Amino acid sequence: MRDDTRRWIEADKAHCWHPFTPQQAWTDGEPLVLVRGEGAWLWDSEGRKYLDGNSSIWTNIHGHNHPALNAAITRQLGEVAHTSYLGFANPRASELAERLCGFFPAGTLERVFFSDDGSTAIECAMKMAIQYRQQTGEPERTGFIAFDQAYHGDTMGAASLGGVSRFHDRFRRHGVPVTFVSGMGALRHLPAEAVRSTAAVVIEPLIQGVNEMRPWPAGMLRELRAWCDAHDVHLMLDEVMTGFGRTGKMFACQHEEVIPDFLCLAKGLTGGYMPMAATLATAAVYDAFLGADDRAFYYGHSYTANPLGCAVALASLDVFEEERVLERLRPKIALMAELLDELRTTTPRVRAVRQCGFVAGIEVDGGGAQVCLAAREQGLLTRPIRDTIVLMPPLCTTEDELRLAIRAIAMAAG
Numbered sequence: 098m099r100d101d102t103r104r105w106i107e108a109d110k111a112h113c114w115h116p117f118t119p120q121q122a123w124t125d126g127e128p129l130v131l132v133r134g135e136g137a138w139l140w141d142s143e144g145r146k147y148l149d150g151n152s153s154i155w156t157n158i159h160g161h162n163h164p165a166l167n168a169a170i171t172r173q174l175g176e177v178a179h180t181s182y183l184g185f186a187n188p189r190a191s192e193l194a195e196r197l198c199g200f201f202p203a204g205t206l207e208r209v210f211f212s213d214d215g216s217t218a219i220e221c222a223m224k225m226a227i228q229y230r231q232q233t234g235e236p237e238r239t240g241f242i243a244f245d246q247a248y249h250g251d252t253m254g255a256a257s258l259g260g261v262s263r264f265h266d267r268f269r270r271h272g273v274p275v276t277f278v279s280g281m282g283a284l285r286h287l288p289a290e291a292v293r294s295t296a297a298v299v300i301e302p303l304i305q306g307v308n309e310m311r312p313w314p315a316g317m318l319r320e321l322r323a324w325c326d327a328h329d330v331h332l333m334l335d336e337v338m339t340g341f342g343r344t345g346k347m348f349a350c351q352h353e354e355v356i357p358d359f360l361c362l363a364k365g366l367t368g369g370y371m372p373m374a375a376t377l378a379t380a381a382v383y384d385a386f387l388g389a390d391d392r393a394f395y396y397g398h399s400y401t402a403n404p405l406g407c408a409v410a411l412a413s414l415d416v417f418e419e420e421r422v423l424e425r426l427r428p429k430i431a432l433m434a435e436l437l438d439e440l441r442t443t444t445p446r447v448r449a450v451r452q453c454g455f456v457a458g459i460e461v462d463g464g465g466a467q468v469c470l471a472a473r474e475q476g477l478l479t480r481p482i483r484d485t486i487v488l489m490p491p492l493c494t495t496e497d498e499l500r501l502a503i504r505a506i507a508m509a510a511g
């Protein structure tokens with residue numbers, strides 16, 4: 098082991114506290130220290146190279162070290178790194194808000210509220226949903242409906258919407274009251290009083306990520322939109338994972354031609370470069386916040402609408418157009434389906450495969466963590482969710498790289 102690697106690991110073990118990590122086991126192990134990236138590849142401090150099989154925890158879109166994204170940040174850095182959005186506008190935020198709203202028909206999602214990560218995008222939508230009701234004469238509508246096994250982030254409000262008991266139960270009674278349902282059937286059977294006290298329903302459209310990459314039945318999102326309309330309940334879509342091309346379209350809701358009242362975006366917004374999020378709201382929601390000063394949305398963070406984040410988000414949207422990313426993704430999604438099918442039929446330990454666009458969950462018999470560790474030896478980095486191996490490499494991954502990733506999993510699980 099190189100001296101600097103050893104030094105970094107020692108300092109980590111002495112002082113760092115990692116997310117979602119049992120630290121006892123962590124300090125017994127030898128973590129990889131990631132130092133460099135290029136396209137779909139990452140290098141560790143020992144010079145070993147790995148395919149980024151989960152897009153650096155679902156964030157990366159066009160690959161690492163992309164010249165256009167790098168240039169956008171450098172250009173912005175030459176102007177200014179950060180200015181306050183409280184009381185001031187900034188050019189990149191204006192341009193980005195306009196671009197994001199441009200994906201949706203006029204009169205629908207017309208406003209963008211910036212924040213820092215997926216959890217705050219959700220937090221913000223929740224507060225907007227509650228305050229909207231206070232300002233439209235329905236203050237009793239304070240509740241939320243969420244789906245079993247959902248994941249919407251870790252801040253107290255967002256975590257209240259989470260249906261993953263091992264993450265969230267411990268904080269349950271400290272959060273916002275939420276009614277959980279398993280699907281459309283259970284939603285339709287909720288008592289009328291429960292529905293009348295609901296401000297919004299929140300869902301990860303098309304596929305639940307943390308729930309071992311489980312797709313919803315086709316058509317479900319459209320049914321949910323209709324149910325929301327019929328009951329005057331807002332629809333809040335969490336596209337933190339599915340946004341920005343992951344499912345084959347720019348946004349998952351476009352597959353079912355659904356427009357939500359709130360759309361939460363983060364992870365891929367900056368191409369996976371900077372922590373930044375956006376909550377889009379409809380014109381109708383926004384209008385309820387106009388008028389007297391006390392109708393304002395009193396919420397924000399120090400780095401709201403950070404110019405570096407906005408600049409790289411804009412550059413990422415440009416890359417989608419210039420590199421025809423979605424068009425070139427189509428054959429790769431088809432290839433992924435083929436390779437997954439082959440993996441399932443030829444690898445006895447692979448129990449099931451699930452796919453939605455360029456996202457896959459590969460369920461193995463026992464030991465998801467062990468399979469991921471073995472895949473690392475084969476040059477693939479990813480993490481399991483229990484016994485499901487997540488495969489969602491950057492959208493720029495080539496067909497050969499995709500073959501390599503699946504081969505690594507086949508060897509690891511073989």
Ligand SMILES: *Cc1c(COP(=O)(O)O)cnc(C)c1O
Pocket residue numbers: 155214215216217248249250251301306307335336337338339363364
């Ligand atoms: C990751 C994720 C979040 C939380 O985003 P953070 O940036 O980690 O706060 C929320 N919802 C979904 C669907 C996610 O995948």
